[in-house]
Amino acid sequence: MLIKPSMLEDYARGAAFLGSGGGGDPYYSFLLAQAASEKCGDFELMPVDELPDEALVAPCGWIGAPTVSVEKLPNGKETVAGLKRLETVMGRKIDAVMPIEIGGGNGLAPLVAAAELGIPIIDADGMGRAFPESQMTILNIKGLYACPSVLTAACGATTVIETDDNHTHERIARSLSVALGGIAHMVEYPLTGAQVKTHAITGSVSAAIAIGRAVSHARKDGQDPFLALGEALEKTSQYPHCKTIFDGKICDLQRETSGGFSVGTATIKALERNSIMRVQFQNENLIALEDGKLKAVVPDIITIMDRESADTITTERLKYGQRVKVVAAAAPTMLRAQDALKFVGPRAFGLNFDFHALEELSSSEPL
């Protein structure tokens, strides 16, 4: 399948939704991909089953605080520089790239390198959404190694990390992202084709495109984009449940850049009821509470969207006064398994309760 330049906007829209508020600003990744497509034409999206088992696949994306990413722009050469450096470390060519996380700008991050190096992007990713920390990828959950990894920064600095402990890797990489100005490009978890097939979240790139396309079409046709979003999600194999869990106005916002993350809470007041939702985030939205009651929690996807246009508002774009709907979607099954929840469930974020699936939470009253 080809990703034509005309499809990039839908791709960015779908990735933005799947980012659960994070994964970096999709607009910049869209612009970079668009610029690349002007030079190189279409992008090749390779289904996982066409990937040779012995291929070398490089997952990549940006690490840092999304709040920084919208002010400190990339130089555009980080991705290719990182991939080239990984090739020298591994002593072989990279055959394909893949988003480390489909969510947000990172869902489109590998496109630039794919175009410039003339290699395909694999229809899969390492998170099925976006998560704030590197070891939250399904690849770590399944026991694969993050290293060798390569960080590259806008200043031209390159760093190669080698450790067999993926938590240490995250600590090193996070600290580097701060030293490099708050944001850096990272190539990590180099995989064989066989590992992609067994352990990655497959089909997520084409799912993002389909979701984005459904919302765009609905808007063009004057139909309810939220309805279209729900229907599109239900058609994917990865995200079969979706619910609008709140409708209101942002009445308070606490957000700071701390330890290399954007952390904070958005408080949303219902428009025509006496009710408050609090959405807490660490780069990504982690938990949504309505009047103290749980409505959705990580790893399920929680995305705050403009209530008219259904444009995703990533955490770094949240502002006082925005009229929003909060939409939640079930995470891919692999992320809800017990082995995964240790890494990506509420307790992994310091929240003191167990995961509850979106579709089992009782708030069935329509909002």
Next chain:
Amino acid sequence: MLIKPSMLEDYARGAAFLGSGGGGDPYYSFLLAQAASEKCGDFELMPVDELPDEALVAPCGWIGAPTVSVEKLPNGKETVAGLKRLETVMGRKIDAVMPIEIGGGNGLAPLVAAAELGIPIIDADGMGRAFPESQMTILNIKGLYACPSVLTAACGATTVIETDDNHTHERIARSLSVALGGIAHMVEYPLTGAQVKTHAITGSVSAAIAIGRAVSHARKDGQDPFLALGEALEKTSQYPHCKTIFDGKICDLQRETSGGFSVGTATIKALERNSIMRVQFQNENLIALEDGKLKAVVPDIITIMDRESADTITTERLKYGQRVKVVAAAAPTMLRAQDALKFVGPRAFGLNFDFHALEELSSSEPL
């Protein structure tokens, strides 16, 4: 010349003095070198003029807060692992090692690898003393590149840094040292033999051994070790001036581990006069003020020593109540040049005045 195991104690003693209070605890480096010598025998100390111009020389040492280094011990394999990794990055064998700074434990840091790899240690270093930051080496002042550099940590993690900006390199390396637990081994500023001859501080290893030996002999013979220290320094070509600038008891100590450094101030009360000296440090002692008047300032060496034994007390070993003498020595001429003072003079440490040479400061009254 051979460095025999019996000379290691003098070497450590001399390096400790030249550390200006920093460079890491010399005792641990001494123990590691002693353990290495038990396996490998003598160490080969190569004078700079025997070094082939095209040789590859790897300066190395530890980066981090000395306060951490005395609690978090190395695993002993960091140095060799770092050198081996640099060899793969550079695609050739390392011919010799050299201390990045002669001062403190770092003066002895390359011995382990020299013994294990069977290569000589060069009689030179990159600082002529110890400094807290990587870009304060004479090699940076002379326009050489810190990268490629390799950091290795006790946990086994390895990081390769590549940037052509030496200040960025310091920022990255410092941040990594914190992420790796507060201390890491670093191989940096890989040099050709020709560069060592032109730009390094030469003769500093043999100077450290001679200084340490003089103090040891004086103590053994029941003579004044401070007198012996001064005479030994005057015989070197690098450190021709020396002065005991204070004699007293530590009556206050402020010290914290911050941003990867040990920073603080020691306040010393004169024993038989009504006078106070304040010594301010950032890993190394930077400035000594007696009743507010300047007595010595970086890059000149300021070392606090036990007033009986003339053992150097590094900044991490300072304690309330210690009876001490503060001894200052002129820095090597290269460090006092205008091009160097920009990087290692008082203003480089945020102190708002110009450098004044120790021998020009007027406090000629004997203490």
